[in-house]
Amino acid sequence: MTTETRITVRYAETDQMGIVHHSVYPIWFEAARTDWIKQLGLTYSQLEKMGVMTPLSQLECRYTGVSRYEDELTIRCFVSELSAARIRFGYEVLRPGEERPICTGSTLHGWVDAQTFRPLNFRKRFPEFYEKIEAMLQD
Amino acid sequence: MTTETRITVRYAETDQMGIVHHSVYPIWFEAARTDWIKQLGLTYSQLEKMGVMTPLSQLECRYTGVSRYEDELTIRCFVSELSAARIRFGYEVLRPGEERPICTGSTLHGWVDAQTFRPLNFRKRFPEFYEKIEAMLQD
Amino acid sequence: MTTETRITVRYAETDQMGIVHHSVYPIWFEAARTDWIKQLGLTYSQLEKMGVMTPLSQLECRYTGVSRYEDELTIRCFVSELSAARIRFGYEVLRPGEERPICTGSTLHGWVDAQTFRPLNFRKRFPEFYEKIEAMLQD
Amino acid sequence: MTTETRITVRYAETDQMGIVHHSVYPIWFEAARTDWIKQLGLTYSQLEKMGVMTPLSQLECRYTGVSRYEDELTIRCFVSELSAARIRFGYEVLRPGEERPICTGSTLHGWVDAQTFRPLNFRKRFPEFYEKIEAMLQD
Numbered sequence: 001m002t003t004e005t006r007i008t009v010r011y012a013e014t015d016q017m018g019i020v021h022h023s024v025y026p027i028w029f030e031a032a033r034t035d036w037i038k039q040l041g042l043t044y045s046q047l048e049k050m051g052v053m054t055p056l057s058q059l060e061c062r063y064t065g066v067s068r069y070e071d072e073l074t075i076r077c078f079v080s081e082l083s084a085a086r087i088r089f090g091y092e093v094l095r096p097g098e099e100r101p102i103c104t105g106s107t108l109h110g111w112v113d114a115q116t117f118r119p120l121n122f123r124k125r126f127p128e129f130y131e132k133i134e135a136m137l138q139d
Numbered sequence: 140m141t142t143e144t145r146i147t148v149r150y151a152e153t154d155q156m157g158i159v160h161h162s163v164y165p166i167w168f169e170a171a172r173t174d175w176i177k178q179l180g181l182t183y184s185q186l187e188k189m190g191v192m193t194p195l196s197q198l199e200c201r202y203t204g205v206s207r208y209e210d211e212l213t214i215r216c217f218v219s220e221l222s223a224a225r226i227r228f229g230y231e232v233l234r235p236g237e238e239r240p241i242c243t244g245s246t247l248h249g250w251v252d253a254q255t256f257r258p259l260n261f262r263k264r265f266p267e268f269y270e271k272i273e274a275m276l277q278d
Numbered sequence: 279m280t281t282e283t284r285i286t287v288r289y290a291e292t293d294q295m296g297i298v299h300h301s302v303y304p305i306w307f308e309a310a311r312t313d314w315i316k317q318l319g320l321t322y323s324q325l326e327k328m329g330v331m332t333p334l335s336q337l338e339c340r341y342t343g344v345s346r347y348e349d350e351l352t353i354r355c356f357v358s359e360l361s362a363a364r365i366r367f368g369y370e371v372l373r374p375g376e377e378r379p380i381c382t383g384s385t386l387h388g389w390v391d392a393q394t395f396r397p398l399n400f401r402k403r404f405p406e407f408y409e410k411i412e413a414m415l416q417d
Numbered sequence: 418m419t420t421e422t423r424i425t426v427r428y429a430e431t432d433q434m435g436i437v438h439h440s441v442y443p444i445w446f447e448a449a450r451t452d453w454i455k456q457l458g459l460t461y462s463q464l465e466k467m468g469v470m471t472p473l474s475q476l477e478c479r480y481t482g483v484s485r486y487e488d489e490l491t492i493r494c495f496v497s498e499l500s501a502a503r504i505r506f507g508y509e510v511l512r513p514g515e516e517r518p519i520c521t522g523s524t525l526h527g528w529v530d531a532q533t534f535r536p537l538n539f540r541k542r543f544p545e546f547y548e549k550i551e552a553m554l555q556d
Contacts (some may be wrong), residue, residue, distance in 0.1 A: 004507050016289070016294065023162050045487050059200040070461065147312075158433075182348055299439050300443060303438075334478075
């Protein structure tokens with residue numbers, strides 16, 4: 001239900017403060033989301049080929065620690081909300097030796113038709129996947 | 140009080156959906172913040188040399204539209220909260236021909252000592268700048 | 279023939295060395311290329327809509343200086359080679375107060391069909407634009 | 418002598434052509450370099466703490482194929498040149514199912530003093546590491 005994705009911090013991800021730039025965390029969230037989706041037995045690439053896209057409508061990050069070049073981090077990912085129109089993922093970024101996550105976040109996505117870029121009813125169009133995700137929902 | 144920063148969307152900022160990747164907006168916010176700070180009569184680079192850093196503690200974005208390669212956008216930036224310990228900026232991303240912003244957001248920053256990376260009391264340390272910012276606060 | 283594009287260095291473009299990360303220069307080159315192409319009386323977006331893409335086959339950068347956050351740089355861009363199959367752009371990154379460019383580079387691009395991703399003969403398909411570019415060639 | 422680093426392509430690394438943007442490969446090269454250096458029994462972070470930085474003076478990439486979101490790539494990295502003043506790394510990016518690398522490249526770096534940002538004689542300052550690298554040189 002909750003996946004764990006390992007990330008090694010890249011030099012290019014640091015900034016002149018000597019820490020990872022805050023805009024990098026959403027990119028890691030996305031890598032974690034990619035892994036989460038594989039649990040459904042398909043890849044996000046396949047989902048796009050099936051005509052579904054999931055553009056973001058909201059992003060939230062709380063930064064309570066920092067990470068640095070070469071850190072080996074774990075990104076935890078889970079689904080916290082699901083409807084016919086939307087899905088929300090939650091994230092925690094863990095750094096070895098620290099108990100609290102250094103960053104937590106969430107992203108809200110619309111289910112969108114890849115051709116028209118308009119909302120689609122995911123429950124109706126893909127009932128099987130909808131049920132699978134529903135069963136994996138986390139509080 | 141509210142600054143406007145012009146941005147032309149770069150090819151590298153798009154993704155395979157054909158739109159700007161959501162992680163790029165926080166980078167534009169930062170460019171807008173850089174311009175906002177210049178209103179104080181100093182640059183953010185000078186602020187860092189004076190021993191102050193402003194790492195993010197929160198980031199929020201709401202995406203209500205999309206932008207594409209070569210779009211000429213305007214990023215509006217203002218300060219919505221100020222205390223001795225923190226400052227919050229708000230943002231709106233405007234696309235020509237659209238009335239509603241395509242993205243709105245906010246970032247919360249701690250005032251931090253550049254050497255120790257620990258909180259500092261900005262009001263006490265830089266009363267002159269504190270007052271200047273206070274006078275520019277937006278509801 | 280040679281265009282000049284202004285860039286203000288973004289915080290996110292720096293790394294923990296305190297200078298701009300080398301992977302950012304190719305992104306600036308691309309912004310400069312976008313401006314160069316406008317001289318033809320069309321945008322690169324329009325070129326893509328006409329069915330042409332120009333993926334890179336080579337990239338070369340020489341770094342002889344550094345740039346820093348908030349620097350206001352000029353990217354000079356010109357075309358140094360043209361054939362029915364390929365086009366090469368050259369670049370110089372200039373920093374105020376320095377005579378020598380801080381970075382020079384070149385990119386080689388194939389003319390590719392946007393649908394099939396296969397080489398196309400640009401001279402035959404778009405003779406008018408071919409001639410325009412030829413007239414702008416720089417030694 | 419040659420290290421292999423695994424990379425899974427991130428969504429943010431694609432562009433509107435539907436392939437990985439060319440500016441991402443140098444970032445992968447750097448991740449590969451980070452792994453190569455670990456063979457010396459130290460990390461690049463430690464090297465920086467010992468007062469050594471290795472800014473790029475040259476970058477070359479040849480793109481002969483493309484990569485896409487979720488591809489699982491291998492980045493091969495080796496050292497092709499070494500002197501008291503400089504070090505050159507070579508790279509190959511391999512995609513499963515393709516014999517030829519989709520991208521090859523090299524980076525040339527100066528040995529630089531972390532405080533002064535001026536050239537240092539790496540052979541004299543760190544003879545032990547110099548000999549280790551020399552023994553790992555690849556034709």
